[in-house]
Amino acid sequence: MSDADEGTAQMTRSKRADARRNEKTLLDAAAAVFVASGVEAPVRDIAAKAGVGMGTIYRHFPTRADLIIAVYQHQVDACAEAGPALLARSDSPHAALGQWINLFVDFLVTKHGLAAVLRSDNAAFNALHTSFLDRLVPVCAVLMEAAEAAGEIQPGLGALELMHAVGNLCIGAEKNPNYNARRLVRILIAGLKEPH
């Protein structure tokens, strides 16, 4: 119970070659299945696609959340890193916030069911929730503070709360062509300007 280095990158050397190979195979298979069937695809499907057994998948990724995190981690990082860049490049913090939120929305709506699973109360997905939001909330907070300081949005709303709201608005967007999550998020962000 004290194997320290799972999940995080560095100590790759200590892994057996076949294990490293399988981890890569699994990530690729998971990414493919997520695109085809959404992030709620049965674990068995992913194992089958990768050509490995159930045991293998769970040894590498103890819960499905860990697998999802691993698959999308770099996209989340990219989104997080874009925040300060947008703020620096824009003369209106409110506009920068809007653009950054758009990046987040684009990320969510192109991943079948990811927004829904982010909101799931299933304890297994708690790690996912935590991992993604820990990375993004501080970025959102910086943007919001800048917009508040510029007097462009009303204060009082937390960054986590806003991220939750945006995530919620994205639920179901990918499977309902009459539901335009981007527009609704835009309306929400516009509403931040109004005194409330």
Added chain:
Amino acid sequence: MSDADEGTAQMTRSKRADARRNEKTLLDAAAAVFVASGVEAPVRDIAAKAGVGMGTIYRHFPTRADLIIAVYQHQVDACAEAGPALLARSDSPHAALGQWINLFVDFLVTKHGLAAVLRSDNAAFNALHTSFLDRLVPVCAVLMEAAEAAGEIQPGLGALELMHAVGNLCIGAEKNPNYNARRLVRILIAGLKEPH
């Protein structure tokens, strides 16, 4: 206020006494379990609470959605009926819309998990989705049209879309004290005023 009809109206007379008794028992048990464990509580729990078998529950309510619909139908009706009343009483259609949406939000956030299940893509919950929204969307449309006609909100957003958005914003509200669905919905409605 009595045994009028259930689901498919008229032929109530033809039901056996024990069947009618069980239906009432089931509705009461379901309401209690929904409050205690949320609307996603296992069907077995409801059957156990009511002291009946699985077969009985499914004969009366072919899917879980039918049971949920039956439990909350009159609250949905009350909400729908409040729409025109609010519009008549208020001098600002936008304010009336806001108040009516608040009623809907209040309904959702006091029902554990109902908002989430409304959004579920599970085919079994389609009936629920349809039943509730068929009742409420026309009411919402009337309010929105009035507000548009008064120039108080921007046109272009469908009533169904708005209802979806509001429902989404309510997801998870009951189990996260730091997430204030009412405020976020208010911000969204405020955003409708802004040109977008």
Added chain:
DNA sequence: TAACGATACGGAGCAATGTTCCGCTTGGCA
């Protein structure tokens, strides 16, 4: 009131899916 057919009931059982367990295989080192 007794018998009988339609109606309703109970719960075992099936299918899908997440997760664990354990005996077998294999990579990498001595």
Added chain:
DNA sequence: TGCCAAGCGGAACATTGCTCCGTATCGTTA
């Protein structure tokens, strides 16, 4: 080459939605 811990596969278990069917009950009719 031989050893053994790391790793693997997949059967098995648990949960949960839903179905099926033998049995019990209701209500009518003789």
